[in-house]
Amino acid sequence: MPRVFITGLGFITSIGNDATQVTQSLRELRHGFELYPPFQKPEIPVKVAAPVRGFATDSTDCEDWSFPARYSIKREVLRGMAPHGVYAWCAMQQAVEDAKLSEADVSNAQTGLYAASGGSPYLMGHMLQRMHTLGVMRCSPLGIVASISGTVQFNLVAHFKIKGSSCGFASACASSSHALGFAYDDLVLGRQKRMFVVGAEDGNMDAILPFAGMRALSLQADPNLASRPFDVARDGFVGTGGGVVLVLETEDEVARRGVKPYCEVLGWGQASDGHNVAISHPEGTGLRAAMENALRATGTAAEEVDYVNAHATSTPIGDLSEAKALKAIFKTPAARPAISSTKSLTGHGLSLAGAMESGFCALAIRDGFMPGSAHISKLDPECEGLNIIRSTLSAQPHIALNNVSGFGGANVSLVFKQTS
């Protein structure tokens, strides 16, 4: 079985728009939260979000949008994109550069792209409203392409001339981890030599606020307190958006191109709760099974894991469920890995989460640190016994695990290893 490595990363996130900024934010625990202007209305009880900086995508007309000067996107490319399409496009540019890929490396039958996003509720809403008021023939010709789930890979595959496998994954907050897992499988099975894995979300009002109805969002008005996974006073997640791209390559490609990878993707596991459409199993059975599957598939003993990037989104039920799953896997208190939820800095990126946090694990392994779990003032007593680190450790994780859980009780656990 060929080994698989991460050779390139691109980030447009609430804590930085490139790997350098992101690394600094993770090390120094700088968060991306603010009192999000569109929420500052009396009728909206949610106040805090973690928007992407440097981009203006709040118009329904893509020609009004602006983005950092280093990116230039033509109108004919932009017109089929949602805001998160632009974030992903920029992250893709970074990842291609970072992995030192030529045009031929990107566009060939052996290179594919798997992606995940929840689509663009914002543009979909605009288009439907236009259809109802002006008639069906007055909708933007590319309104569908820009707004439905799948818009990310439609755009990136076309504009980067991807010739290999491509598809999208829809398992809500587990989506981009599924994308990464199945991309890994395609490489291991010899179907592809290189895969781009993309996670992206709009992270604007229409993407975030529908979660208020299920009482999943934090109502905290203090950006320093709103997202605090594992804290006893946590009251929901804070929404974010962005785009993250990872480049996965087989060992042959790494050797042929002579590039230095961030880390190895050892493998993955998944399992489902079979319990509730939106609520995690109270004992975390699905996530526990996903971690067991991942460890078994990669031949990793629980004691070998140095760092876990937890899914913990700062909801009362979800964090507790994960804590129970972690305790069940990492039984020996003395050998428990360092655990943190970087959602305490970024907020919850939904379909973006798995790719973003896998990217964080790759940075942590290469640069030798483990980001702390911020904003915990009083640890939830239920989480006692787990090694939840509250500040960043300057130690290189040898093996790191990334967890995600999505609607429907889908759970994915990915295993990354330091390149020897």
Place this chain on the structure above:
Amino acid sequence: MPEAVQLNQGSNKPFVIPGKPFAAEDEAALREALKRCSPSTFEAAVQFRKTGNPEHLPAVVIGVIERFVEPDLRMKLKDADDDLRLIEDLGIDSLTMMEIVILVEDVLQMSINNDELRNLRTVGDVKTFIDCKVRGLALPKPTKFLPIEQIAAIMPIQPPFLFLNEASVSSNGANGKYKITGQEFFLQGHFKDNPVMPASIMLEALGQLAVLYLLEGAATEPGKVISPNTIFFTGCEGVRAHRVCRPGDILTLSIKPKRMKMPLATFEGAIRVGQEKAAIAEEITMTFGFADAVAQPVPVNGATTKLNGENGAHAPTPFRAAVNT
């Protein structure tokens, strides 16, 4: 193209000025819709909406097209003739054409069918189309593009005396191009050590374009076609040469019918080289005669099979949104 013509006429209602006058909020909506167009486009649209005067249409339509053309190609539109092609010259794809249509519909308050778009290849086609829509006139036959092979197949005149490399023919006239290669036999003697295209041959080239128009663009009586064997030159008026044309020059020829009544057809013609006027003929007159049309096989399902260059040569099929769903 018979089925397309029928569909066109069905939807081709004259423009009606709305009952209520053009109000301030209409103007605001129009300004918003045209915010990325030039100020003159907006002004023309306002004038059209207020008065219904079709004279303002070309400015509106060209302004909307310009807004969707990549900035580096917009210069082409500035000094465009009506032959400028939407796909080949301006890089407009079928989806961009949809965007243009939606904005034109919005601004001019009309609706345009997909079928009607199929034949719009040039800026001139678009102008004529909108003009006919607004005036409630039947739409003209689509412009046909004819490469040299097809021209030679149609024309009674043959090489080495055929002076057209390519041509486009519509019901309003015809345009063509001829590159002086330097290999033309008569240049050996015209003149000694100084090859110059004879003005008489330039007039001949215009006459050939008029012949092509008679065979491919002119309206005929039902069941009749103009017979190639009946067309002959009868006279010309007001012919002037303005520029010496030599090997390497590309002659851009155009003719427009002025009068046509069996058995005489009179045209005006002009030749340019680039932007320079090379020659004009105020009138070129030909005789022609009819022959019975031979029935042609009708394709199954009305598919637009190309018969005798009916739908142009092998130019890309314009503006059917090719959509994968």
